[in-house]
Amino acid sequence: MSDARMTMTPVIALVGRTNVGKSTLFNRLLEHRKAITSPIAGTTHDINFGHCKWRGMTFTVIDTAGLDLTTATSTEAKIKKQAESAIKKANVVFLLVDARAGLLPEDRAFAIHLRKSKGKKVFLVANKSDNPGTRRQAEGPEWLKLGLGPSFPVSAANGTGVGDLLDAAWTEVGGDKEVPEMPIPDVRAVIIGRPNVGKSSLLNAIAGEDRVIVSEVAHTTKEPQDTLISWEDFKAKKTKRILLVDTVGIRKKSAVEKGIEKVGVHMSLEELKSADVVMLMVDATEGVAMQEKRLAGFIEDHNVAVIIIVNKWDLAEERNLGTAEDYAAYIRLQFPSYPYAAVTFIAAKSGAKVGRLIPMILEVAEQRHRIVPQADLDKFVEKLKKQHHSLFAKGGDRFGKKGNRPKVYGITQTGTAPPAFMLVVADKESLHYNFLRFVENRLREAFGFEGTPIRVNAREIGDPEMVKARR
Ligand code: GDP
Numbered sequence: 202m203s204d205a206r207m208t209m210t211p212v213i214a215l216v217g218r219t220n221v222g223k224s225t226l227f228n229r230l231l232e233h234r235k236a237i238t239s240p241i242a243g244t245t246h247d248i249n250f251g252h253c254k255w256r257g258m259t260f261t262v263i264d265t266a267g268l269d270l271t272t273a274t275s276t277e278a279k280i281k282k283q284a285e286s287a288i289k290k291a292n293v294v295f296l297l298v299d300a301r302a303g304l305l306p307e308d309r310a311f312a313i314h315l316r317k318s319k320g321k322k323v324f325l326v327a328n329k330s331d332n333p334g335t336r337r338q339a340e341g342p343e344w345l346k347l348g349l350g351p352s353f354p355v356s357a358a359n360g361t362g363v364g365d366l367l368d369a370a371w372t373e374v375g376g377d378k379e380v381p382e383m384p385i386p387d388v389r390a391v392i393i394g395r396p397n398v399g400k401s402s403l404l405n406a407i408a409g410e411d412r413v414i415v416s417e418v419a420h421t422t423k424e425p426q427d428t429l430i431s432w433e434d435f436k437a438k439k440t441k442r443i444l445l446v447d448t449v450g451i452r453k454k455s456a457v458e459k460g461i462e463k464v465g466v467h468m469s470l471e472e473l474k475s476a477d478v479v480m481l482m483v484d485a486t487e488g489v490a491m492q493e494k495r496l497a498g499f500i501e502d503h504n505v506a507v508i509i510i511v512n513k514w515d516l517a518e519e520r521n522l523g524t525a526e527d528y529a530a531y532i533r534l535q536f537p538s539y540p541y542a543a544v545t546f547i548a549a550k551s552g553a554k555v556g557r558l559i560p561m562i563l564e565v566a567e568q569r570h571r572i573v574p575q576a577d578l579d580k581f582v583e584k585l586k587k588q589h590h591s592l593f594a595k596g597g598d599r600f601g602k603k604g605n606r607p608k609v610y611g612i613t614q615t616g617t618a619p620p621a622f623m624l625v626v627a628d629k630e631s632l633h634y635n636f637l638r639f640v641e642n643r644l645r646e647a648f649g650f651e652g653t654p655i656r657v658n659a660r661e662i663g664d665p666e667m668v669k670a671r672r
């Protein structure tokens with residue numbers, strides 16, 4: 202799968218006050234609602250999004266009613282937040298009003314905030330225009346006061362006018378022109394985990410995050426299946442993009458195949474191999490079982506960075522799971538192949554601590570591509586020699602075979618993704634495997650590399666003295 206074959210799906214956001222018919226229109230627009238959306242009832246992070254196909258184009262539709270507005274106290278603040286989120290997350294905004302009820306102050310408030318959208322098109326949708334009478338009302342001059350141009354009379358209930366509205370959206374996003382290519386993501390990440398650990402809850406929580414814009418990515422050969430997360434990095438003043446691979450598998454499974462035992466990897470191993478970061482999700486209340494170990498086996502030797510996500514941590518107290526430190530130690534024992542894995546605790550259902558996951562994904566991916574300047578590596582070797590003088594002296598110990606201790610001349614970085622290092626030694630024969638492990642640990646102490654594997658190898662440049670001594 203090459204990135205060139207993928208295209209972004211434009212996003213439509215539905216906004217408007219309660220009861221104008223947002224969810225009715227949402228359901229009408231979506232073709233495969235059951236298959237794709239996964240609303241989590243009763244949670245503030247219950248954000249609905251799904252797909253709508255129109256004239257060969259796939260749109261992502263978001264119902265902003267599901268956005269987390271709990272931090273907004275007044276109605277006015279909620280309206281502002283909802284409108285701002287819609288502008289941020291969408292290419293096209295549909296502001297819904299109720300043609301039968303007429304213009305209300307809340308509609309006006311929405312329009313005021315939406316008019317601030319820079320360059321994003323806002324369509325005024327006069328819903329409940331079910332018959333010629335209400336259609337006339339919908340086309341009345343009062344709606345022009347909102348400053349959004351004439352309205353689109355629509356009936357979400359019977360479908361009238363929906364086609365014209367979608368035509369307008371289609372033209373707005375350049376449906377008549379070439380499909381835009383997807384920007385190259387900074388990071389390709391995958392979420393794996395057995396059924397019910399909370400993968401789809403996590404996706405929804407990520408979509409509900411304030412700084413996040415989620416768009417679906419269509420593969421021209423298959424149905425859409427990846428999710429592109431655009432995240433504002435305030436510090437770097439840049440938008441970072443994370444492509445979550447094969448997310449439709451996650452959502453589909455949740456809604457349709459609940460309870461069916463699956464290994465939990467939906468993507469092909471090829472796709473797994475091309476990932477930068479694998480997030481292995483564990484249910485804190487269930488712990489690590491055989492299935493997780495099998496999943497862990499899939500990542501082995503794939504050179505990817507690993508984040509172990511311990512989910513449902515909200516239940517830690519109730520279930521006597523102990524402290525996060527103790528649990529992390531338990532996790533590390535269960536996955537001895539990934540001593541470098543980053544471990545994080547979240548509650549996907551409420552969205553708690555999900556916000557720190559995205560910076561973490563970016564960070565471990567960065568570590569995986571990190572290049573350490575040679576000057577720092579030289580200092581590193583010097584320090585190592587000073588601190589561990591005995592290691593570099595002659596005589597037998599746990600690192601050296603045949604009574605020789607390895608004599609190290611230097612170290613260089615020979616690759617990234619993952620970072621690879623070459624130790625230059627006098628005599629490779631004298632090296633014990635433990636010594637390479639020892640150097641790896643010192644490198645981690647000195648430079649971090651959290652979440653990513655690193656490779657340390659050795660190359661010998663013959664030291665005549667040493668060679669003679671061994672003979
Ligand atoms: P939301 O709160 O904006 O999501 O609104 P809902 O989609 O829940 O709709 C609120 C009410 O308006 C429900 O009783 C719907 O059946 C009704 N409704 C939605 N769309 C239409 C429409 O096009 N025509 C009519 N007559 N009623 C509608």
Ligand code: GDP
Nearest residue numbers: 396397398399400401402455512513548549550
């Ligand atoms: P998936 O099969 O891995 O996609 O898992 P789901 O996201 O469908 O979640 C499975 C079940 O676990 C659902 O009933 C969720 O409500 C619940 N769940 C998910 N995340 C959490 C969490 O953080 N805390 C709690 N208590 N329950 C959660």
